[in-house]
Amino acid sequence: MAAETKTTTTHGFVVSGKKRSGADDRDGADVIMAKKSMLPTAIAAAAAWEDPAAALASARHEFGEHGGVNMSIEASATFTVMEPETMRRMFAGELGPDRDFFIYSRHFNPTVLNLSRQMAALEGTEAAYCTASGMSAISSVLLQLCSSGGHVVASRTLYGGTHALLTHFFPRACNITTTFVDISNHEMVRDAIVQGKTKVLYFESMSNPTLTVADIPELSRIAYDNGVTVVVDNTFAPMVLSPARLGADVVLHSISKFISGGADIIAGAVCGPASLVNSMMDLHQGALMLLGPTMNAKVAFELSERLPHLGIRMKEHSNRAMTYATKMKKLGFQVIYPGLEEHPQHDLLKSMANKDYGFGGLLCLDMETEEKANRLMNYLQNFTQFGFMAVSLGYYETLMSCSGSSTSSEMNPEEKALAGISPGLVRMSVGYIGTIEQKWGQFEKALSRMPDSGLFKN
Known part of the structure; x- marks a missing residue:
């Protein structure tokens, strides 16, 4: 050989x-x-x-x-x-x-490049390149597309780290400003674009943590009409949605989440046109090359072994999330899940989604107050083992966090209110370990310990 x-x-x-x-x-x-x-x-x-x-x-x-x-492994x-x-x-x-000419692994590495090909195949883009973290993928793409004095239009509901990058770091360090909009209000999106200055329209396919689903085809049309590049974070919906097929230019991932599946690896990916990926690896002006968020080849090998069963895992994440969301709704909880017909973007997601992968593996319970949210999570973890109080998502165990005081804590109260993040919003990344009957029994057992708590409506 x-x-x-x-x-x-x-x-x-x-x-x-x-x-x-x-x-x-x-x-x-x-x-x-x-x-x-x-x-x-x-x-x-x-x-x-x-x-x-x-x-x-x-x-x-x-x-x-x-x-x-x-x-x-190279x-x-x-x-x-x-x-x-x-x-x-x-x-x-x-x-x-x-x-097959390689200089140095901060530039290109054969093992990392192979994982990148797999990510490009997954998202249906010309090329891709994998990075050391999801945030490095996000920051590198935006720095490649925007120069000093540039402008970004972004969804007001984003992962807290991304929001902080756009709100605080970019204006201070790079002279790049951002206008935050309700991504569901397309007229607001149009009005926020500044001709000749706005370079990027940035949003999440499913927003963190409110699970608002973006109308990717329509937002892409708005951006194209104005010469703006569409960048979509698809971390919440791999397999479920394919933003590049729906009109997006660039698709980003925190591979640490569903794609990894083991809560043991930090990694990211940029999927998009070959011209963009090559420019980001340019020896003189490439954001990835010069900032150096390099993925280790051994990590790339690990991840390449997990991608083949991502589709199977996503189907079960989605199946369990749909089952639990339906049952929780019947108990009187305020449930946010795109698979429920009353979700504002339920029909939109159905029209865009790839067949058979469901509506995603995340759901939210709005407990209204942080105190109620914390009491519920405490019982679910420490008394019945339904799940773990931890950030991140895509693990085989259910992970729960109160978003307002954790993954969205970078946002101030006004920004959280505009984003629709209530103080008691519990984000659940639904796992697939155990049987559905076993895990649901653990959920009900936790509720039985607090019948007079007012945590849910009868």
């Missing part, structure tokens, strides 16, 4: 399994596909994109160095060249990872 050359083009990159000399590439030698690559043509890959799981299955499968079914920080002239040509941009 060591002598076999394995090459193909997928999502804007050409990667070979064998080091070649710089001279071999001066005349644009034909790309050879090896018998063990089992790679479809770009046309076949596009046809398979009817479903994100099918797209993942049709993406390149990277075999190990000695023919292993799993790819090898743990090297730096890479050799066969001729001295090759290094000069790599730094000049004449040779790169598209022809």
